[in-house]
Amino acid sequence: MYPDDLKYTESHEWVRKEGDDVVSVGITEFAVEELGDVVFIELPEDGDTTGKGSPFGAIESVKAVVDLNSPVTGEITDVNSELADNLEVLNSDPYNEGWMIRIKLDDPDELDDLMDSAEYSEQFSEDN
């Protein structure tokens, strides 16, 4: 149900390995579904640093504002600046067009701490 080639966090971020030490990050369809109508997103700037488990931004729906948490430690190299004006892609294509940031990893081993799609699915499928 969730893409096999991605890794996942408990706070519903997905991670895609783009190269040896670069990942792209977004949020899963479970998170988007839970949020309801998304109206606003706050993303960081290129060059900002982030730590594993630290917020890199926030996403806002009518009912709530929720932190976006970084799955890894590193430097933010890219931000999807088109996302804020196209929030509907979070519904239609959360794992590709819905990418939020790219991070250059300080420590690639941090990826081993993340869940794979089977583990994430077990914890957070629609039935749970």
Added chain:
Amino acid sequence: MRTPLYDIHVGLGAKMVDFNGWEMPLYYSGIIKEHQTVRSAAGIFDLCHMARIHVPAENMDQLQYCTTNDIKSLKNGRAHYSLVCDNLGGVIDDILVYKNGKDYFVVANAGNREAVLNALEEDNVTDLTEKKGMIAVQGPKSEDILCELFGKDIASINSYAFSFFSLCGDEVMVSRTGYTGEDGFELYFDAGKCQSIWEALMERGANWGLQPVGLGARDTLRLEAGMPLYGHELDLTIDPFEAGLGNFVCLDKPFRGREALVKYSQEKPMKQLKGLVSEQKAIPREGYKVFRNDQCVGEITSGSYSPALDKSIGMAYIEQDFCRKGKELEVQIRKRKIPFKLTELPFYKKEE
């Protein structure tokens, strides 16, 4: 607690939440979608959690003493908006009072049921909350829908008036009241009839685009309409004049809190409830501070995205000196100060 419509909400796939101890639908298809349906067609709401209290004629004096609006001017077949205050003039609840024959019927907020019953201090008022069902149909098509079900006499119910109708042998009280800023009706009937009345409305209403609407959109609709919500714009620390509700306070009669309110009515309030609007979509949430330059001049009480305006809106108590229209203010939204413009309430007015 569950209303008689709980199974129906779950069956419709509603996202359920706890609301003052009641399991209620937050949304069915989505808050913005449901909000837009009420503005363009009609929505049906489960309101069985609202507190409803029967006050017999012999307790009229106590009702008059407990409320700010004038019971004596309320006519049979009509309702009025009123406030229940404490000795210091702070608001215990905002309510609707209906006069039915010689008796009265009070509709209060779910979370304030006990507080309002205590304020009434009478043994022979009856708490009807669990005995009576309550459903609202709100939106420009609501009159058409109710006429289909109850007959064309629905059209002659005036705003804040009510009448009785029969549906399959059951009596239904229909009032032209609501909490959305649209034309609409609130229906009261025996709790056992809840499901059949909901289903009848849904069936007839389908032709007009009637959709179920949850508490999420109920909140965004009332906010756009500039209507206060107890616990946000109203609480024990707020007096009616600060909230802009002086029209519902009759100082000519004795009532609990009158002494304090006479004093407040003679002074300019230290703060005033105002609207704030921004093009930016970050939402000003309850508790966020409002600034003029670097000075904190107020606090947000409610905020949301407004589908009608396609903007962020909020209500806030702003210090009197900073209340002039057109003043540029800022709201601290997490790390940033976002510009907002002061505006009069309501944010949205229905098409006449």
